[in-house]
Amino acid sequence: MLADALYADGPVRVGLAGAGPWARAMHARMLAAGPETRLTAVWARRPEAAAETAAPYGAAVAASFDELLERSEAIAFAVPPAVQAELAVRAARAGKALLLEKPLAAGLDEARALADTVAESGVVSQLVLTKRYHPVTRDFLRRAASVRVTGARSCYLHGAFLGGEFATSWRLEQGALYDLGPHLLDLLDASVGPIASVRAAGDSRRWIELTCEHENGAVSQASLSGSVRLARARTRVELYGEDGEVVYDTAELDHEECWPVLRREFAAAVRTGRPTPLDAARGLRLQELIARAAA
Template sequence: MEHTVPYDPRPATGPEPVRVGLVGAGPWARTMHARMLGAGPETVLSAVWARRPEAARETAAPYGAAVAASFEELLDRCEAVAFAVPPSVQAELAVRAARAGRPMLLEKPLGPDLDAARQVADAVAEHGVVTQLVLTKRYHPVTREFLRRAGEFEVTGARSCYLHGAFRAGALATPWRLEQGALLDLGPHLLDLLDVAVGPIASVRGSGDPRLWSELTCEHTNGAVSQASLSGSVGLDRARTRVELYGPAGELTYDTAELDHEECWPVLRREFAAAVRSGTAGPIDAARGLHLQKLIAMAAGGALRTSRDTTWR
């Protein structure tokens, strides 16, 4: 049954924080989404809904948030929705949230495959709702300074990697990640950085097994060529994300080894709240997510398997 309660999308007056409902209560929902949204002052965590009520209560309790008995109740209790669930679940529920007129904080990838991602982006465009993607690194000041400098740097070629071992065991070794591998999970981050730092990507060729190691070759509209290595299954002590740009002026490097990702969350929260209040999405939105998913599908030769993972909390 679809949500039918009328919703007034006009921005509220004054500095009232945005009331955000959270879908999901797994490790990422608890340690990032709930903590970020509950910290304020731009947002408050108003409600949590998950398949397991006990997990929802555990996630909601530190912030005094309500526990919704259904997705429809969550929509009634919030102005905007944040998703921390597998891609297949997000894609289905995001379409319903768009129909209800709710702004959304979306995880990447938008969906488990290109068709699902397109349905989300189409629903967002049809209903005119504000969206923002949790492309974590894009909210860090160091990343933004690198991209600013890259805009002034003539690039001939680039090398990049996003590598870690989190798919081997632990909270991130979820069924959809184990099935689809690094291309669908880590690919959006790295392709996004290359698409901005080097120039718009015209084509992507992929090789390897995404569950072990993917190697991507990107051709950019400005004639530059870049390489991207992706893996979530290698034995590293910590994640390694690095982008190296090369050109006539020499080298420009971006490395996340010393980045404190805690600096990302206040920026993400502030910009999402501002977008909701203004009614205008920024550049890191559902349309951007669809663009990245098209690149992923191109890299996979359109053959990414569709995961119907429902093991979420």
């Protein structure tokens, strides 16, 4: 009955900004799958790429970002961080709900401007922190809440920066701290406790180590790299304390289970006007931690 009431006006009409590999592999496919959302249109700076992304789902190709806004009640972003920061501000001011990628922006000032605009406009925002929508991740965070953590070790490693369609210019320039860091910092901040300080060693484009001190006195370590040859991406968080250990490992995690949860929760947030905790303000928090590490 609640679902019927939420979608009495039909699925949420979502426009997609971007037509790169992530837009094709995830955003377009997820939003078009419904039933809570409908992919209405795609806009990209290369019209031919937008047409290729839209065609399998019968979505329109918007000739401009303004046209995308007119066709949609929510906008999903699959563009580089610097582009997202600019366009998402325009969308928020137009009253559109936002499905945002991480990091929010290329820099802290732009991320703060976006988060402030979202708050001032009163629009719903939500972050695509993929792993957060998987039942295994949520079970890990529930278990973590029941233990007193003394220290933690974690890693997020893959070889996507070595070549292929995800070795995009912004990822190669800014490296793992900006691409993978939001995921791992979010998990450590949520499972160990709020991070009070973070410092880094290494090269974000090759291998970078983060040391975090948490408000509760715990210390955690995070290893990040997109430039190591592995058979598959590796994400692991190990929590240690007087109550024993709690381990989170994505080796057997099927990411296809994330998309229906993400879509359903975003659509519900749009219809109710109540965002989840994974909103632009959370994105700003993660960007602040990245900025501290980069400094």
